[in-house]
Amino acid sequence: MVIIKQLEKDDWLEVFNVMHELRPHLTETTYLELLNEMELQGYKMFALYEEDVLVAVTGVSIITNLYYGRHVYVYDLVTTNSKRSKGYGEKLLSYLENWGKENDCETIALSSALFRTDAHRFYEHKMNYEKPSFVFKKTLQ
Template sequence: MYEIQELTAQDEWLEAFPVMHELRTHLDENAYLELLYKMADEGYKMFALFNDTNILAVTGVIIRTNFYDGRHVFVYDLVTYPSERSKGYGELLLTYIEQWAKEHGCEKLALDSGVQRIDAHRFYENRMGFGKFSYGFKKMIDMK
């Protein structure tokens, strides 16, 4: 039996770190917590899929409003332990988040995915019904 819970306390966030680190490999535990506290202050929510007491997958989301998507849930993170992939856990989490979004007055789910993540794109489009609507662009700002 699987259960999805919102993670709200530091000890829960630390328990989720090994899974999140699979996606956010550039973060060590301290940087992860520092950013997570700031993100939580801005409305970021983290949810985990558990099998008994083990976290198998996590997602991080935020409710946002803008001109092109209206009130929506933006999915920042969705990751499953590599050994647990292709078992439907990502689908369970995104389906849960879709219902959560509906309960919070949101009509859309939005996310970005790195261009190299071909398998993830196939999952989002073919399994979860997402469509490609734009290209994302980034520019690093010289902080000197």
């Protein structure tokens, strides 16, 4: 049985190991510090469990801008390595799409690292997402 639930602060550390697979640069301390700040900006986490075993985690915010209007932005989406390609990412992303509709969002959007070609195939071919742009960044020192 698959269950998806919105996580509370008390759950954040429980999902760190799965999130760490996507964000290996984070320590537990940095992860919790960032989450505390992000929560103030509307960041929410959801987890997918199968038979009470954590399988996938996502982090999202509802934001508004001029090009997407009110939308869900998926900052993090990861299925634990041993459970990939079993439909969990699809279930979690579909859940977010419905959650966005329930929260009056017009769109759902995300960005994916260039090297994650398997993820790109999943988003484009399995989930029918468009690739409307490139994301550019510059580290400020």
